[in-house]
Amino acid sequence: MAADNINQEIRVRIAPSPSGHLHVGTARTAVYNWLFARKHGGTFILRIEDTDQSRSFAEMTESIMDSLKWLGLDWDEGPYFQSKRTELYQQAADRLLEQGRAYYCYCMREELEARRTEAMAAGRNPLYNRCCRRLTAEQRAAREAEGREKVMRIAIPENGTTTFEDLVLGPLTKGNDELDDFIILRADWNPTYNFVCAVDDVEMRISHVIRGNDHVTNTFKQVLVYRALDATPPYFAHLPLILGQDKKKISKRQGAVAVTEYRDQGYLPEAFMNFLALLGWSPGDDREYLPRTELIAAFGLERVTSTNPVFDTDKLTWLNGQYIRDMDDNKLLTLLQPILMEAGLATRLEIETRWHWMLKIIHSLKERLHFLTDIIAMGAFYFRGEFGYEEQGVAKYFRKDGTSEILTALADEFAKIPEERFNQESSEQALRALAESRGAKVAQLIHPLRLALTGSTKGPGMFEITDILGRDNCLKRIARSLEYIKTLGPPE
Numbered sequence: 001m002a003a004d005n006i007n008q009e010i011r012v013r014i015a016p017s018p019s020g021h022l023h024v025g026t027a028r029t030a031v032y033n034w035l036f037a038r039k040h041g042g043t044f045i046l047r048i049e050d051t052d053q054s055r056s057f058a059e060m061t062e063s064i065m066d067s068l069k070w071l072g073l074d075w076d077e078g079p080y081f082q083s084k085r086t087e088l089y090q091q092a093a094d095r096l097l098e099q100g101r102a103y104y105c106y107c108m109r110e111e112l113e114a115r116r117t118e119a120m121a122a123g124r125n126p127l128y129n130r131c132c133r134r135l136t137a138e139q140r141a142a143r144e145a146e147g148r149e150k151v152m153r154i155a156i157p158e159n160g161t162t163t164f165e166d167l168v169l170g171p172l173t174k175g176n177d178e179l180d181d182f183i184i185l186r187a188d189w190n191p192t193y194n195f196v197c198a199v200d201d202v203e204m205r206i207s208h209v210i211r212g213n214d215h216v217t218n219t220f221k222q223v224l225v226y227r228a229l230d231a232t233p234p235y236f237a238h239l240p241l242i243l244g245q246d247k248k249k250i251s252k253r254q255g256a257v258a259v260t261e262y263r264d265q266g267y268l269p270e271a272f273m274n275f276l277a278l279l280g281w282s283p284g285d286d287r288e289y290l291p292r293t294e295l296i297a298a299f300g301l302e303r304v305t306s307t308n309p310v311f312d313t314d315k316l317t318w319l320n321g322q323y324i325r326d327m328d329d330n331k332l333l334t335l336l337q338p339i340l341m342e343a344g345l346a347t348r349l350e351i352e353t354r355w356h357w358m359l360k361i362i363h364s365l366k367e368r369l370h371f372l373t374d375i376i377a378m379g380a381f382y383f384r385g386e387f388g389y390e391e392q393g394v395a396k397y398f399r400k401d402g403t404s405e406i407l408t409a410l411a412d413e414f415a416k417i418p419e420e421r422f423n424q425e426s427s428e429q430a431l432r433a434l435a436e437s438r439g440a441k442v443a444q445l446i447h448p449l450r451l452a453l454t455g456s457t458k459g460p461g462m463f464e465i466t467d468i469l470g471r472d473n474c475l476k477r478i479a480r481s482l483e484y485i486k487t488l489g490p491p492e
Contacts (some may be wrong), residue, residue, distance in 0.1 A: 010042025011207045013067075013474055014075075015197070017049045018060040021258035022067035024250065024311065025212055025242055028276045032239065033210050034073045035277065040480035045204060046078035051196055053083060067259040071269050072292065080204075084195055089191040092199045092229065093184055101228045102184060104150045105132040106143040127180045128153070136359075152185035154195070156224045164223050167237040167301045169213070174220050182221055194218055199223035206234045210301070213238035237301045240280045240308045250311050266339075266371030268327075271320040278308040288315070289322050305464040309445055321370045333362050336375050343376045345383040360468045378459070382468060385477055387455040389484065396457075397448040398485050406445055409434055411478045414471055422471035424463040431463075452481035 014030040016022060022030075037044040046068070049055035065079065081485060084160060095101035105128075112128070119126040133155055135143070143150075156162075156179055163173040184195035197218070201209065209219075216238055226233040244250045262272055274290050282305075283290060285300040290298065324332065333355070340346045349424075350357055361382050381387055389398065397403055413430040415420070431449070435442045446462050453465055466474055 006209055007141055009205070010037055010040040011045065011205050012037050012042060012210060013045040013047050013201075013204065014073075015047040015049050016054070016064050017052070018057055018064060019052075019055040020060055021260060022064045023258060024276070027071065027259050028242065028279050029239060030073050031071070031213050031276045032048070032237075032281070032299075032301075032304070035295055036208065036210060036301065038296045039299050042207070043076045044073070045080070045206075046075040047195070047200060047204070048078075048082065049193070050081055050083045051191060051193065056083070063258070063260065067263075070259070070263055070332050071273050073273075077204075080200070082200065085196075085200070086191070088094065088203060089196050089199055090185075090189075093191070093195070096154065096184075096228055097152065100155065101320045102152050102154050103133050103135075103181075105153045105181075105183070106135075106140075106148040106150050107132060108148070113313070118340050125178065125325045126469045127178075127216075128182075130158075130181055133181060134434055149187045151183045151187050153181040154184050154224060154228060156181055156228075161246075162220050162223055164219060164233060164236055166216075167184075167208075167235055168240075168304045168306055168313075169216075169238055172216065172219075179220060179224070183226070194221040195225055196224040199229070201234060202226060202229055202231040208235045208237060210237045211239065213241060213306075237304060239304060239421065240306055242279055243310050245310055245312065247310065266318050266373035267316070268323045268335075271316070271323040274323075275316045278315075279311065280304055280307075289319065298320060317370050324369045325366055327366075329359050329362050329366070332366060333358055335372055336362065339372055339375060343380075345376070345380060357468070360464075363466060364464040368460070381454040381456070381459075385473065385480065389451060389455050389481075390457055393447075393451045394458040394488070397451050399482070399488055400448075403448045404482055404485050406448055407482055408437075410440075410445060410449055411475055414466075414474055414478075417471060422466070422474075422492070424461075424467040427466040427474075428463040448481075449478075453477050 012033040014026070014033050016026050034044050036042070046059055046065070048064075050061070061079075062418075068075070081275055093102060097104075107128075115129060116126040157176050159176060161173050161175050162179065163171060165171050182194065183192055184190055190282070200206075201222075206334050219236055219238070224235050231436065240341065242250045259272070263269070270292065273292065274288075274295065277290065277295050277299070278288060281299070283294075284303055286299075287294075333351075337348070337351055340351065341348060346358075361379055363377075365375065365379050369375065410431065413434050414427065417426050417430060431445050432442055447457065450462055450465070451457060453469060469477070
């Protein structure tokens with residue numbers, strides 16, 4: 001495909017409609033525009049396309065901007081609101097009207113629908129027949145006198161073709177006989193999307209329009225507006241459609257949910273951005289883990305594919321785990337703090353006053369975390385001693401003959417260690433010495449001890465756990481497990 005065409009000032013934009021939250025497709029588009037701008041020292045612009053006031057909501061604008069901020073996609077200009085630029089659009093429309101490049105259409109809806117039905121019945125493309133384009137001054141005056149409702153249409157060339165170069169799809173052409181003198185100002189004098197989009201791109205000096213390939217049809221119309229305005233169209237790069245794992249257009253069931261939902265599920269913005277970047281682009285090698293600086297350095301439109309990528313949730317989850325593992329423990333604890341507080345596992349004061357202890361917990365768990373929110377299920381036992389015991393573990397270890405004796409002996413050995421000297425090394429030495437004295441395998445002691453201390457048969461290293469809990473907590477939990485074992489009846 002064509003190169004990035006960077007022999008000019010780079011100015012790109014993301015232009016969401018505030019009719020809903022920022023979703024995956026628009027977020028991916030924002031990532032590509034931002035990376036392209038940062039790669040080439042350009043300008044990334046935020047434009048809110050809110051001309052349709054009936055479908056625009058202030059809270060959605062805030063949600064969109066919050067999502068962009070969460071992803072780290074800082075904009076250099078904006079936000080610009082189209083609803084506040086109506087004078088600019090009116091001036092552009094008036095200029096086209098004066099130059100004969102636009103005209104008033106007085107056709108009533110009933111007339112238009114009748115012609116459309118007739119054309120379709122005859123197998124013709126139901127395009128507007130341009131009858132109002134050929135009205136004389138007297139005919140227009142007569143329709144004005146009747147008080148007919150009117151719209152403004154652009155007067156496109158009736159012959160020839162409209163072509164634009166796409167940096168992903170290559171050159172695209174459509175015959176002008178397949179296009180329409182489309183409306184640029186509605187009857188209520190509000191401008192239409194394709195008109196304002198092109199006017200804004202011209203006024204903002206947009207160099208590259210990078211967006212989803214569902215906009216290809218719109219692009220032909222917008223190119224006609226650029227040319228009517230005597231402006232050179234920007235370069236276009238239409239991105240492939242994102243598919244769900246069923247190879248159909250992505251749906252809410254398969255990933256097409258608000259970006260904020262991924263944030264709330266415990267994904268990191270760095271991982272989510274990395275994942276979005278790979279939906280239709282690759283660095284040209286086998287790398288999948290690409291921190292932000294590497295993404296900027298590697299990104300280029302020439303490596304965007306026209307093949308529709310699949311939204312692979314498993315890959316996203318894997319990437320998220322990689323970013324969690326590589327994160328500094330202090331930063332990770334800062335991110336986990338509100339999650340721990342909301343779950344009622346710790347208060348802000350407890351976290352701040354026991355920061356070093358909390359870091360030990362985070363370090364013991366981070367290799368196992370796929371999501372930030374996993375801390376709740378995986379780490380709750382550190383904060384709460386009143387937990388249930390895993391059913392399979394109870395059957396395998398607590399119901400086994402000799403378990404009570406093992407746990408009692410372990411408690412006796414741990415009690416001999418002064419609290420201030422109880423740590424990973426001393427607790428491990430005590431357990432191994434006990435196993436040797438009993439002629440038992442170390443695992444025969446570790447498994448029931450883990451279940452007693454955590455309620456689970458899986459988790460961090462056993463002696464990380466004993467160190468973090470401390471001697472007295474270990475003894476209390478062993479005593480609790482012994483009481484529980486009494487309730488199980490005779491051992492098997």
